[in-house]
Amino acid sequence: MKSKAQRPGRIKSAVLNWLGFGLGDGENWADWYGVTSSSGEVVSADKVLGLSAVWACTRLVSQTIATLPLGMYERKADGSRVEADSLSVARLIHTKPNADMTAVVFWEAFVANILLQGNGFAEKRRSGDRVVALELMPTDKVSWRRLQSGAYEYTYTTSTGKRRVLQEDDVFHVPGFTRDGRFGMSVIKYGAEVFGAGLAANSVANSTFKNGLMQAVFFKMEKTLKPDQRKEFRENLKEVSGALNAGKSPLLEGGMTAETLGINPRDAQLLESRAYSVEEICRWFGVPPVMVGASDKSSSWASSSEQINLWFLKYGLTPLLKRIEQSIYDRLLTPIEQRRYYAEFTVEGLLRGDTTARKEFYASALQNGYLNRTTVARLENFPDVPGGDVYTVQSNLIPLDKLGSGDQSQVVKAALRHWLGEEE
Numbered sequence: 001m002k003s004k005a006q007r008p009g010r011i012k013s014a015v016l017n018w019l020g021f022g023l024g025d026g027e028n029w030a031d032w033y034g035v036t037s038s039s040g041e042v043v044s045a046d047k048v049l050g051l052s053a054v055w056a057c058t059r060l061v062s063q064t065i066a067t068l069p070l071g072m073y074e075r076k077a078d079g080s081r082v083e084a085d086s087l088s089v090a091r092l093i094h095t096k097p098n099a100d101m102t103a104v105v106f107w108e109a110f111v112a113n114i115l116l117q118g119n120g121f122a123e124k125r126r127s128g129d130r131v132v133a134l135e136l137m138p139t140d141k142v143s144w145r146r147l148q149s150g151a152y153e154y155t156y157t158t159s160t161g162k163r164r165v166l167q168e169d170d171v172f173h174v175p176g177f178t179r180d181g182r183f184g185m186s187v188i189k190y191g192a193e194v195f196g197a198g199l200a201a202n203s204v205a206n207s208t209f210k211n212g213l214m215q216a217v218f219f220k221m222e223k224t225l226k227p228d229q230r231k232e233f234r235e236n237l238k239e240v241s242g243a244l245n246a247g248k249s250p251l252l253e254g255g256m257t258a259e260t261l262g263i264n265p266r267d268a269q270l271l272e273s274r275a276y277s278v279e280e281i282c283r284w285f286g287v288p289p290v291m292v293g294a295s296d297k298s299s300s301w302a303s304s305s306e307q308i309n310l311w312f313l314k315y316g317l318t319p320l321l322k323r324i325e326q327s328i329y330d331r332l333l334t335p336i337e338q339r340r341y342y343a344e345f346t347v348e349g350l351l352r353g354d355t356t357a358r359k360e361f362y363a364s365a366l367q368n369g370y371l372n373r374t375t376v377a378r379l380e381n382f383p384d385v386p387g388g389d390v391y392t393v394q395s396n397l398i399p400l401d402k403l404g405s406g407d408q409s410q411v412v413k414a415a416l417r418h419w420l421g422e423e424e
Contacts, residue, residue, distance in 0.1 A: 045116045045140060045188055053278040056292035057285035058115050065320060066107035069346040070094055084341050088130055089332050093343060097122070097134040106136060111320065113139040114176045115285060118184030122172040123156070124332075131332060134172055144183075174327040176320075191284050286316035306357070313350050321345045348379060369393040 048054045072090035073081045084090055097106040106122075114120040117139040125133035141157045154166040176184030282289045288308055328343040358380075365371035373388030 048116070048188065051277075051281065053281040053292055053294075054285075057282060057287045058112050060287060060291060061115055061285060061316065061320070062108045062111040064350075065111050065317060065324075065345075066104045068321075068349070070103070070107075070324075070343065071346070072341055072343055074340050075342070087337070087341060088132070089328070089337075089341075089343075092131065092134055092332070093328060098125075098136075099133070101136065106134065109136055109138075110174070111324075114174060114184065114320065116187055118176045118178075118186040120174045120176075121154070121156075123166060124170050124172055129334075137171075172327070172331050174323050176323075187284055286312075286319075288312055288316075306351075309350050313347060317347075317350075321347070366392060367394045 049058065070093050072084040072087045072093070074084040075081055093103065095103055097103055101109075110120040110122065119139050119142075121137040121139060121142045122134040123137055124131045125135060137156050143155045144152050145155075147153055152168045154168070154171050156164045156166060158164065175182065176187075178184045278292070278294050279289050282292065282294070288311055290308060291312060325343045325345065329338060329341075333341060362371070362376050366373065366376065369391045372391050373385040377383065377385050377388060
């Protein structure tokens with residue numbers, strides 16, 4: 001028999017299971033109803049997007065990932081690879097995931113869900129055994145629970161209010177930063193205090209501007225006013241209050257005095273607190289503050305946009321890119337396909353420097369034989385070069401004991417073998 005202490009847990013479990021939630025899925029409630037921060041602000045996904053820093057970080061990361069080339073590749077026995085465009089999954093992730101979305105729109109929304117709510121979900125639609133579409137499922141409309149078999153069951157509430165139960169194999173899931181290794185943690189829940197402080201600072205700033213950037217003012221009179229006199233005084237005061245009437249002064253008569261209450265925005269360091277809020281928000285999303293318009297000294301550490309892009313790619317984007325690549329491999333490919341195929345983002349565009357830097361890199365690559373002219377042309381979106389598949393090296397980079405050995409072609413071949421470490 002269960003003890004009284006266990007009964008509330010059983011009741012809670014029954015209620016959550018009836019609603020489609022597992023016991024450990026507190027993030028779902030945070031996503032649906034928001035979290036109340038200590039500042040008094042209710043923090044939800046829709047509300048935090050009203051903060052310009054959250055909007056900018058979410059937009060920057062999701063749109064950057066959505067516009068990176070994403071393709072399927074086949075491993076060859078010799079270690080090389082070729083594009084696997086004929087694979088059905090390739091079209092889904094690169095061009096058209098479903099009938100209503102392009103790949104850019106799909107990945108933009110998918111990544112935005114991961115950033116704000118910790119998980120991205122899509123339903124796998126099949127024709128036979130083949131996945132033919134990926135239908136986006138907003139995270140705040142998805143709940144899950146673990147069955148006795150150990151598998152997970154997902155409940156998706158559609159825009160029309162219809163509930164659909166999906167099995168684990170029918171869901172494409174990419175978790176964000178996770179502690180249990182299965183589901184990502186909601187930024188809305190864990191960042192409620194930071195976002196709440198930002199929302200509160202916005203409210204204070206808006207209220208301050210509404211009052212004409214002035215402190216609260218109160219009026220003292222020598223005698224008590226009658227109700228109709230109070231009403232007339234308040235109506236007259238409206239004509240000189242507010243930001244639009246800044247500079248107008250009220251008329252004080254009959255022994256009336258005016259005094260201020262509270263502190264002004266400068267003393268409260270309102271602007272400084274809002275700037276600090278932007279920097280705090282950027283930490284949650286792994287975005288350099290300068291990339292969302294915060295151009296103070298603390299965020300201008302990089303000497304060039306190339307260094308900023310490198311930092312952003314390495315610490316902000318790469319963890320997400322790898323999660324998506326490996327989830328595609330794990331959840332969209334069959335065991336047989338996994339032996340030969342894999343997904344990969346192309347990030348060279350983010351690392352591209354100025355014209356001079358690219359020219360020097362390509363010259364070095366061509367002269368030392370680790371890129372050919374066809375590869376360079378494709379990196380620059382140029383048409384293929386006839387005969388450009390040949391790898392070349394400088395003929396003057398030959399061992400000293402090979403100089404003057406006669407036939408120049410034999411010298412070049414010997415130099416190439418030497419560079420590759422092959423014996424003659």
